[in-house]
Amino acid sequence: MDEPISAVGEVIAVTTASFVAQSYRLNESPAYGSLVLTHGPDGRSHYGLCSGIETSGIEPGRHTMAWGNADEAAGDIYARQPQLAHVLRTTFSCVVLGYSDPDGVVVQRMPPQPPRVHERVWAASRTEAEAFFASGFAYLRFLLRSGVETVEDLIAASIGFGYHLRGGDYAFLVGAGRFVASLLADDHDRLTAVLELLAATEEGS
Amino acid sequence: MNDNARKRRPDRTFRAPAGAPLGMITRGSLLKGLQLRLEHGTTVEDMRVGRFVVIEGEENRFFCLVTDMELGASNERVLLDPPGLAHPLVAEMLRDIATFGTVAIQPMLMLPRAVEDEMGWPTKAGRMPAPPDLVAPQLEPVRTIPVHFSPVYDAKEDDFAKVFGAEDAQHFAIGMPLNMDIPVCLDLERIAERSNGVFGKSGTGKSFLTRILLAGMISRDIASTLVFDMHSEYGWGTQSEEGVGQRRVLPGLRHLFGARVHVYTIDPESSRSRGVAVDGELQLGLNQIEIEDIALLEDELDFSSAMLDSCYLLRSMWGKDWLHQLLSSDPSALANVAEGIGGNRSSLAAVYRKLSQIRDMAFMKPCLAPNEDRVEELIGWLERGDHVVLEFGRFRRPLVYMLVANIITRRIYDLWVRKTESYLLTKQAKDEPRRLMLVIEEAHKFLNPRVAKSTSFGTIAREMRKYYVTLLVVDQRPSGIDPEVASQLGTRLTALLTEENDIKAVFAGMSGGEHLKAVLASLDSKKQALILGHAVPMPVVVRTREYDDTFFAAMKPRDAARRATPGRDPLADAFE
Numbered sequence: 045m046d047e048p049i050s051a052v053g054e055v056i057a058v059t060t061a062s063f064v065a066q067s068y069r070l071n072e073s074p075a076y077g078s079l080v081l082t083h084g085p086d087g088r089s090h091y092g093l094c095s096g097i098e099t100s101g102i103e104p105g106r107h108t109m110a111w112g113n114a115d116e117a118a119g120d121i122y123a124r125q126p127q128l129a130h131v132l133r134t135t136f137s138c139v140v141l142g143y144s145d146p147d148g149v150v151v152q153r154m155p156p157q158p159p160r161v162h163e164r165v166w167a168a169s170r171t172e173a174e175a176f177f178a179s180g181f182a183y184l185r186f187l188l189r190s191g192v193e194t195v196e197d198l199i200a201a202s203i204g205f206g207y208h209l210r211g212g213d214y215a216f217l218v219g220a221g222r223f224v225a226s227l228l229a230d231d232h233d234r235l236t237a238v239l240e241l242l243a244a245t246e247e248g249s
Numbered sequence: 250m251n252d253n254a255r256k257r258r259p260d261r262t263f264r265a266p267a268g269a270p271l272g273m274i275t276r277g278s279l280l281k282g283l284q285l286r287l288e289h290g291t292t293v294e295d296m297r298v299g300r301f302v303v304i305e306g307e308e309n310r311f312f313c314l315v316t317d318m319e320l321g322a323s324n325e326r327v328l329l330d331p332p333g334l335a336h337p338l339v340a341e342m343l344r345d346i347a348t349f350g351t352v353a354i355q356p357m358l359m360l361p362r363a364v365e366d367e368m369g370w371p372t373k374a375g376r377m378p379a380p381p382d383l384v385a386p387q388l389e390p391v392r393t394i395p396v397h398f399s400p401v402y403d404a405k406e407d408d409f410a411k412v413f414g415a416e417d418a419q420h421f422a423i424g425m426p427l428n429m430d431i432p433v434c435l436d437l438e439r440i441a442e443r444s445n446g447v448f449g450k451s452g453t454g455k456s457f458l459t460r461i462l463l464a465g466m467i468s469r470d471i472a473s474t475l476v477f478d479m480h481s482e483y484g485w486g487t488q489s490e491e492g493v494g495q496r497r498v499l500p501g502l503r504h505l506f507g508a509r510v511h512v513y514t515i516d517p518e519s520s521r522s523r524g525v526a527v528d529g530e531l532q533l534g535l536n537q538i539e540i541e542d543i544a545l546l547e548d549e550l551d552f553s554s555a556m557l558d559s560c561y562l563l564r565s566m567w568g569k570d571w572l573h574q575l576l577s578s579d580p581s582a583l584a585n586v587a588e589g590i591g592g593n594r595s596s597l598a599a600v601y602r603k604l605s606q607i608r609d610m611a612f613m614k615p616c617l618a619p620n621e622d623r624v625e626e627l628i629g630w631l632e633r634g635d636h637v638v639l640e641f642g643r644f645r646r647p648l649v650y651m652l653v654a655n656i657i658t659r660r661i662y663d664l665w666v667r668k669t670e671s672y673l674l675t676k677q678a679k680d681e682p683r684r685l686m687l688v689i690e691e692a693h694k695f696l697n698p699r700v701a702k703s704t705s706f707g708t709i710a711r712e713m714r715k716y717y718v719t720l721l722v723v724d725q726r727p728s729g730i731d732p733e734v735a736s737q738l739g740t741r742l743t744a745l746l747t748e749e750n751d752i753k754a755v756f757a758g759m760s761g762g763e764h765l766k767a768v769l770a771s772l773d774s775k776k777q778a779l780i781l782g783h784a785v786p787m788p789v790v791v792r793t794r795e796y797d798d799t800f801f802a803a804m805k806p807r808d809a810a811r812r813a814t815p816g817r818d819p820l821a822d823a824f825e
Contacts, residue, residue, distance in 0.1 A: 221342030222289075229347060232326035239332070239339040246338055 051164035053136065055082060058158040060140070061190065063092060065165040067134040070122075073097045077201025079168035079176060080138055082159040087146035090159045091168070091176055092138030093183070093202055095192045099134040108132070138165075139190045141183040142176070150175050152182040170209065177206040177216070181223040188227060196234055199224060200241030207245060217246055270400035271296075272352070274304060279394050282316060282764055285352040285401050293318045293350035299768040299779065299790035301404040301426055302354060306395030309359045312388075312404070312412055314788060316764040317353035354401070355764045356391040357787035358412060388412065388786055406431045412786050421465035423458075423742070423780065424791030433791045437465055439784040440740055441472040441684050444710045444720040446692075448727045448755055449744025454776055456482055457796050458742055459688065459723050460502065463636075467506050468804045472684035472719075473631040475661070476502075476638045477654045479645055479690045484512035484638035485525040499796055502638060505804050511630050513623070515612040515653060516642025529626060531639065533656060534617025535573040535608065537624075540564060542655050543604070545695070545704050549648040550603045555593065559600050562590040573615050575601060576608045610649060624657055628664060634683050647694050654689055655704060661685065661718065662705040669716045682717040692722035693729025701731035710734040727754035739783035745772040 052074055053065040065080075067073045074080050074094045082090045101108045111121055111128075122128055140159075142152040168176065176183075187199050203220040210216050221242050228235035271291050277283030283304070287293065296315055304311040322328050327347045332339040388411070406429060413433045414420045422432030440462070447462070449455040460483060463474055476483045486498040502510045511528040514520045520527045540560050543552065564571040566589060578586060583601055587594040607613060614621075627637050639657070641650055668682040689695060689706065701707035710720050711734060727735060727743075728750035736758025743755050752769055756762025759781060765788055769779050772790065781788035794800060 218338070218341055221338070222346055225343050225346040229323045232324050232330065232347075235347070236330065236332075236339075239342055240336065242342070243336050243338045 049167055049169065051166050052080070053165040055159050055161050055163045055165060056135065058161060060154060060158055061186070062095075062137060062139050063090075063159055064135055064137045067136065070129050070132055070134050071099060073134050073136040074165075074167050075205075077198055077205050079141075079173050079202075079205065081166045081168050081172060082163040083166070084157075084159065084163065088143050088155070089172075090143045090155055091141045091150070091172075092159075092165075093141050093187065093198070094136050095139045095187075095190065095198050096137040096194075097134065098136070099132055102131055102133050139186060139192065141186055142179070144172075144175070148175065150179040152176075152179055152186075154186075173206070173209050177209065181220055184220070184223055184227060196237040197241065199238050200245065203242060204245040214246070217242060268402060270402050271302065273398045273400050274395050275351070275398070277394060279356075279391065282353050282355045283313070283394060285354050286321075287345065287350045287352065289345040291350075292344075293320065293352065296350075296352050297427060298771045299427060301409065301789065302401050303404050303408050304354075304356065304395045304399050304401050306359075306399045308363075309361050309393065309395070311356040311391065311395055312358040312360070312408065312787060313354040313356045313401075314765070314768065314790075315352055316355045317767050319351045319353070320348070321351050322348050353764075356394065358388045359391050359393070360388055360411070403428070409433065413789065418469060419471075421469060422794060423461065423465070424778065424793045427777075427790055427792060433780070433785075433789055435462075435465070435740070435780070435784045437469050437471045437784070440466070441686060441719065443714055443739025443783055444722070444734075444737060445740045445742070445782070445784075446727065446730075446735070446738045446755075447721065447723045447742045447744075448746060448751070449725060449778070450746055450774075451725050453744035453772075453774055454778075454793060455723055455725070455744055456480075457776075458744060458778055458793055459483075459721065461794055461796060461800070462721070462742065463502060463688065464505060464800075464804050466686065467502065467509065467636055470634070472686045473634055474636045474686045474688060474721075475627075475631055475657075476636075476688040477650065477657075477690065478638050478640050478688075479650050481514075481519065481523070481640040481642060483688075484510070484527075484640055485523075500801060502636065505801060506636070510636045510638060511627070512638050512640060513627055514640040514642055515649075516640070516644055518611075519642030520640065527640070529623045530612075531623050531627065531653075532612050532614050532617060532621065533624070533653065534614045535576065536570050536616050537656055538572050538607070538652070539659070541659070541703060541705075542652055545651055545655050545700050546648060547700070548694075549646075549651065550606075552600075552603065553596075555596050556600045556603070559590070559592045559597050562592050563600075566590050570616070572604065572607075576604060577615065606648070607652065610644070612644075624660060627657070628661060631661070631685055632664075632683055647691060650691065651694055654695070655706070658687060658709070659705045661687070662709060662716075665716045665718050685718045686721050687718065688721045688723065690723045692720075692724040693726045696722065696730045696734045698731040698733075701734050707731065707734060711737055725751075727751050730754060732757050740780070740785070741782050742778050742780050743769060744778045745774050746770070 051068065053067040055063050056066050057064040076094055076097060078094050080092045080094055111125060140155060142150060143155040144150045184199055187195055192198055203217065207213060207217045221239055224238050225235060228238065270288060272285045272287040274283050275286045296318060298315055298317065300315040302313050302315060304313060324347060327343060332343060409426060409429065409431050416422050416432060416434055419436060419438050420434035421437050423435045424433055425431060426433055447455050447459050463476065463483065466472055466474055478484060483501055484503050485501045503512050513529045513531050514527045515531045517527065517530045543560060544557060546552065563575055567574040580601065583597055584594055587597045630637050665682055665685065672680040672682060687709065695704055695706040696710060706720065709718050724730065728748065735754055741755055746752050746755060746769055752766050755769065756765065765779065765781065768790060772779060776793045777790060778793055779788060779790050
């Protein structure tokens with residue numbers, strides 16, 4: 045059984061291939077490389093992959109200043125300065141990876157419509173994540189063209205997410221690595237970077 | 250699949266045989282061969298040079314031989330910066346994608362699919378039985394190549410049976426393919442049609458291969474055979490070569506086929522000491538030796554052409570009996586003889602000295618009367634369809650072997666030419682000469698470029714096919730054989746050869762031979778052979794049939810097999 049989970053944030057900007065969401069809690073966002081979902085009123089759920097996390101001031105143009113000083117004793121700054129939670133916000137950006145219709149079948153493909161702004165964002169449940177990874181590795185292609193700067197790490201992180209989700213599934217890891225190898229056949233340096241991260245994932249597990 | 254989808258895309262799934270393909274064809278040409286890219290899960294180490302594979306093309310099936318293998322990489326950088334031993338996982342991920350194995354395969358035969366469906370290939374409607382007369386003749390030489398990405402499969406039993414047929418009166422199983430236990434059959438009629446060669450380095454099983462082939466010829470009664478048996482190993486028993494500890498005596502052709510094989514010897518003493526019975530002791534007379542025989546022995550006797558000229562002069566003086574006359578002369582009289590023929594005295598002395606060794610051979614008589622002539626009898630057996638093994642006993646010197654073989658062969662040659670000509674005249678079936686196969690060892694000595702043109706062996710190899718006589722040359726140095734003769738050999742059965750020139754010589758006169766060089770060089774040193782040429786539809790590597798009890802039992806004539814008591818050792822039967 046899936047553990048009941050609550051929404052982690054809310055969509056605040058969308059494009060065809062990506063969306064940005066704001067976390068409901070400061071400094072809390074889905075993990076980098078993890079799967080998130082939005083559920084539309086038509087029963088269609090959009091899958092996204094958390095590809096970047098940012099915390100900054102809520103007022104554009106206003107720079108955040110350092111609060112403490114060098115000699116200050118340890119302790120949570122947020123406990124001592126409760127107003128911070130009201131002037132800062134955490135946002136995370138997601139690459140759209142696919143969608144599932146009410147019948148639950150996951151398609152790794154650009155959705156006809158992106159999620160709507162103000163839809164709530166959920167971390168994918170175990171069942172949803174497993175259904176997603178069972179539908180193949182085509183999503184890695186979306187990551188490669190997403191323009192995310194840290195795409196090698198993102199690919200490795202998302203594969204690592206699936207690997208751990210499936211209880212350290214070695215065949216899954218190799219299959220994903222082979223898919224990356226065929227995608228990056230012309231770019232040996234990036235390929236090596238991803239594969240070595242994957243090898244580290246396996247050793248670290 | 251719904252109806253619309255079927256309209257768009259033809260359903261070809263019924264064509265695929267069971268089992269996963271080895272890979273697919275990615276590039277290639279008709280001349281240079283095709284390239285098979287291996288699927289994930291199959292590595293180059295699973296493949297073997299010489300293996301028989303089948304390509305499922307769009308319209309044809311192609312029967313092919315693996316000739317080479319190569320390691321490839323999609324990106325040179327992978328090779329400059331290999332994943333290394335520290336990252337086995339990375340290496341595994343790259344395998345078959347960034348790094349992959351390719352296999353060179355040579356298409357040898359093709360079978361149009363339309364024909365094949367008639368022949369009983371799996372069709373949508375299920376498997377149809379093949380009409381028996383539709384089998385082998387429909388195989389065509391390769392005239393096209395398969396389309397891109399045609400899947401390649403390991404050959405199945407069916408495929409071997411389609412190409413190499415099954416044993417029958419004309420087809421004889423010579424061995425089994427490398428990776429399967431089903432027979433590969435030779436077409437013995439085609440063997441008998443032309444001269445053939447058995448090659449291989451010393452100790453690679455040439456004589457076993459020859460013996461098996463001869464057993465096939467005799468058991469199917471395709472042609473008479475005359476074996477010039479240099480090492481006395483074909484007639485009666487021979488030692489197996491299974492290592493010193495397990496040596497045992499294996500039965501020879503006489504054991505297997507009884508009185509249909511006649512064993513003659515020129516060295517009765519050796520036969521007695523080996524305890525084998527012979528059907529006849531052969532003697533030759535100096536009056537039977539002609540200058541052509543001596544010319545063949547030029548190397549062995551260390552004869553110069555001036556000495557040969559002296560022989561011609563002697564013959565013109567003394568006639569047919571010249572050699573006897575010369576060798577019975579007193580050495581001191583040679584000066585007079587030289588004067589008489591107008592030749593050089595020292596040259597004549599050398600001729601005398603060198604030819605003396607012929608006189609000293611035990612089986613050589615000064616003059617043989619026609620009633621003592623066993624050669625006549627020997628040839629008589631051959632005419633009547635029996636088989637003869639001529640043992641040389643201790644006379645293993647090439648000099649003796651070549652001399653005797655040449656004298657006998659010359660007579661056979663003359664006789665068969667006469668018989669053929671009379672047959673052509675009468676055109677009566679009863680006058681058709683019996684086909685005859687002569688087996689000679691150390692063939693390069695008879696057929697080297699210098700002597701091949703003048704000996705009867707050279708003539709037989711080149712043209713005696715028309716006169717019902719062919720050669721089976723057994724040799725370890727095919728490169729020594731006159732290329733003109735080598736290129737006429739119909740079928741070549743070759744065990745391992747490593748010397749570059751020998752390998753080249755085996756493929757002389759065969760198109761596409763260069764692709765098979767790697768195959769030949771990679772044979773096991775024992776019990777494996779590459780067979781190519783006239784008697785097989787395509788070149789094939791076989792594990793030679795075992796020369797064992799099963800084989801002996803299979804060689805027995807039908808009625809004898811019925812007589813054999815069940816449960817008895819077939820070898821004991823064979824020795825009876």
